[in-house]
Structures are given as structure tokens and as C-alpha cells.
Amino acid sequence: MTSHDFLQACRGILGPEQVITAPEDMAAYLTDWRGRFTGNAAAVLRPADTQQVAAVIALCAEARVPVVPQGGNTGLVVGSVPDRTGNAVVLSLKRMNRIRAIDLVNNTITVEAGSILEEVQNAASNAERLFPLSLAAEGSCTIGGNLATNAGGTAVLRYGSMRDLCLGLEVVTADGKVWDGLRGLRKDNTGYDLRNLFIGAEGTLGIITAAVLKLFPQPRVQVTAMVGVDTPEDALRLLTMAQATCAASLTGFELMSAFSLALVTKHFPQMRTGFSEDYAQYVLLEISDSESEEHATAMLEALVEEAMEKEVLCDAIVASSIAQSRALWSLREHITLAQAAEGKHVKHDVSVPISSIGEFIGQTDALLQQAVPGCRMVTFGHLGDGNLHYNVSAPEAMADEDFILHQEAINQVVHDSTVRFGGSISAEHGLGMLKRDEIRRYKSDVELGLMMTIKKALDPHDLMNPGKVL
Structure with a gap:
């Protein structure tokens, strides 16, 4: 032809x-x-x-x-x-953006792959339900892409990633057949889990065209706070305390380094943290409660009081309105934009065991200073699930074009350190073309061989998103 x-x-x-x-x-x-x-x-x-x-x-x-x-x-x-x-x-797949069905008793929503995440959130909200996946790109990213990369976002701590939020899939296979797995079942033990095979595969095994997603009751109230701490280890101590005090009500727990927020206030001067002094690290935490605002606020204030008594945190701001809560989250969401405005940078999306995050940051920061003296760390991410966006900006006096020459060395330092701590070099962004070759340094021959066997079985002619992942 x-x-x-x-x-x-x-x-x-x-x-x-x-x-x-x-x-x-x-x-x-x-x-x-x-x-x-x-x-x-x-x-x-x-x-x-x-x-x-x-x-x-x-x-x-x-x-x-x-x-x-x-x-x-x-x-x-x-x-x-x-x-x-x-x-x-x-x-x-942008034209395939229909909401096919909402089942309020089963608490599911069936959507096509081209549906914008924010529109799915709104459809759930209009039905008095919650679809909890939340990303900075939610106004433009699609459900198909979220599934293809097993997106995580800010609420993984409570609700899990897309693999946890999806019950069923519709997939077009590499030979043009349609697998109708749009089953809204929470228990289905009838053989190999094909659904989870396609989620996170980045379109290399087939084309996801629709999905059945979980919905949850809408919380009555969400209460947000930002706290200043001295070290990542203190942030981890606060996480343990928050989980004990708030249990499942704790839906967000984000770590941000001082330099991350300094970039935001530098490039977006209308935004402020609200603290009277600067701290080494900040935590943005959110409680979603099914009882009342008074109950949620009391729970959060009890946590803050205990943490201050134990000298775990230095200061805290509890949002007193929806507008103030949005302003606090906006600081977190503007970190990436501020870093782009600052100049060239090397991004990393890593995960390590939660208990190792403080040690990982300390050791890796030191190694990077040896590799590129004066480099500036923009460290932020989802502390509650061990996912760090561990980004590196150029030293102040270094030109962007000179800094980028260090990219390969920076990547090796960060990735070697990540794996040394038992982590992964891609937590939620995937491998794509960018990390396709890098992953060969860290996965065993057995693991790569199993992945290749699956790829060849489902896509023998290598037509599905070739050159990505493998």
C-alpha cells in the first residue's frame, strides 16, 4: 500500500x-x-x-x-x-471526549480517553461526587494520557494513582481489535489483570479509548495549612503525626524547599507565603472532612499545637477561607512556572521510600554540589507517597547554555542516588523517549526481558508508540 x-x-x-x-x-x-x-x-x-x-x-x-x-x-x-x-x-484522541455514563450507586464514571481531566472533575462534582485526581495540567491533560502514564498528582496519599482509580478499560489492540473491559467491578479475579498491563504502558501496547473510573463522596469541607520546618526529617515527623491525628482525612501533604518558593515570589511578586520569616522547608497539607468545618479545623489545630510543642514545626498558617486556601495551593502550583522563568533547569521525577527522603535529599544535594558547584535545588513534591520533583537550576553566574552541558552528569548523580536508596527514576511522568535508554542502566536483564516479551506478544511489529519506554 x-x-x-x-x-x-x-x-x-x-x-x-x-x-x-x-x-x-x-x-x-x-x-x-x-x-x-x-x-x-x-x-x-x-x-x-x-x-x-x-x-x-x-x-x-x-x-x-x-x-x-x-x-x-x-x-x-x-x-x-x-x-x-x-x-x-x-x-x-481529543475528539473522543464524551462522558458516557455516571453510576451514583456504584460510584463510577465512564469517560472517553480524550476527556479533559478538569471536565471529568466537574462532571463528578455536578453529580455531587468527587473524582480526586488533581494535577497542575488538569485543564488540558486528558484521561487517556493520565492512564497511559499512571498519573499521580497531589491526592495519591489518600486516593492512590490512576491505577488505583480505574476499574475498567476499553482498548484497541495493535491489530485493530477492541477489548471491551469496561467493567465497574471492584472484585474480578478471573485471570491476568489486563487493565493494569495497559495502564502506565504509555500507549506502547495498545490504545486506551475509554475507562470506568472510581468516584467518591464529596467531602463537606477541605481545610488547608502551610507550615515551616527546619529539615525534611522534621517534615517526615510531621507526616507521621498527621497520619496518626487525621487518618484518612489527610488528603494532601506537599514538601517545598525554601528556594522553590523564593522563585515563586521572585517571578510572581503578587504571591506571598504569609510567613514573617523564611524557613528551610515548607509543608502544604490538606484535610478533607465529612463532618464539618469546625471538626476539620479542630483536628488541624490540634495537630499544629502538638507539632509545635514537640518542636517539629516552626510556624503555621491555617487558611481561614476558600480564597486563602487557593492562594496557598497556588504557591505550590506556580513552582514549575517560576523555575521556567528563572532559566534552564534539569528536571527529575523520582520516588524513594518515604522514610529515606531526608537522607536522600541531604546526600544527593551534596553530591550535586561536587558535580556542579553552586547549582540551586528546586525540591518539591508529594512527600506522603515518596515522590519528589527533584529539579536542578543553574548557578546564578552560569549561562544556560553552559549549564545544560552538565545535564548528563546531573542525571547520573540523581538517578544513581535514587536507585541506591531503593527508588525509581520515574515516579509519575513515565519514561517516554527521554528516559528510554536511561532505564537500561537500572533495570535487570530479567526485568527488561519480561517487558520485551510482553511488548512483542501484544505489538509484534512495533507499531504502537515506537521508540518509547523500550
């Missing part, structure tokens, strides 16, 4: 206007969110439903055309754009 014949067949399936080939129209689909890589594609295909996806994938299998699935294209590891050969097609 010639390229012309292939594209004509795609137009017959999708309609001419949904097969995009003009370079200027494809441009937005070909560059990753951080602007680090731009690929090429034979076309961008925009199916409207699962049947169209299946027909297109069957055609790609017949013509041996690689497929790169794409949702909101908000990923950070170059996982949703094609390589530079121009052989692949981008399969954009």
Missing part, C-alpha cells in the same frame, strides 16, 4: 477534514510540551469514536505504519510526539 493509498483510506474512515497533512496544521501535534523535541509525521488522524480508532489501527497494521497516540500532549518525557523519520501518524 502506497502512502497516498494509505492516507486516502484514512480519509475514507475518518472524513477528509480529520486527516491533517499540512505542516502548519500538524505543528502543534509534533512538539512536546516543554519544547525540547519536534518530530515529523505522515499525518495527524482525529477519530471520533472507538470504531474509527479500531478501523484506523487495523489499516496501520496492514500498511505497517507506526502510531503515536496523543491526548493533551502535556507529558514531560517526550512520550506523545513522533520521531523525526516522518513515518508515523499521530492519533489524536
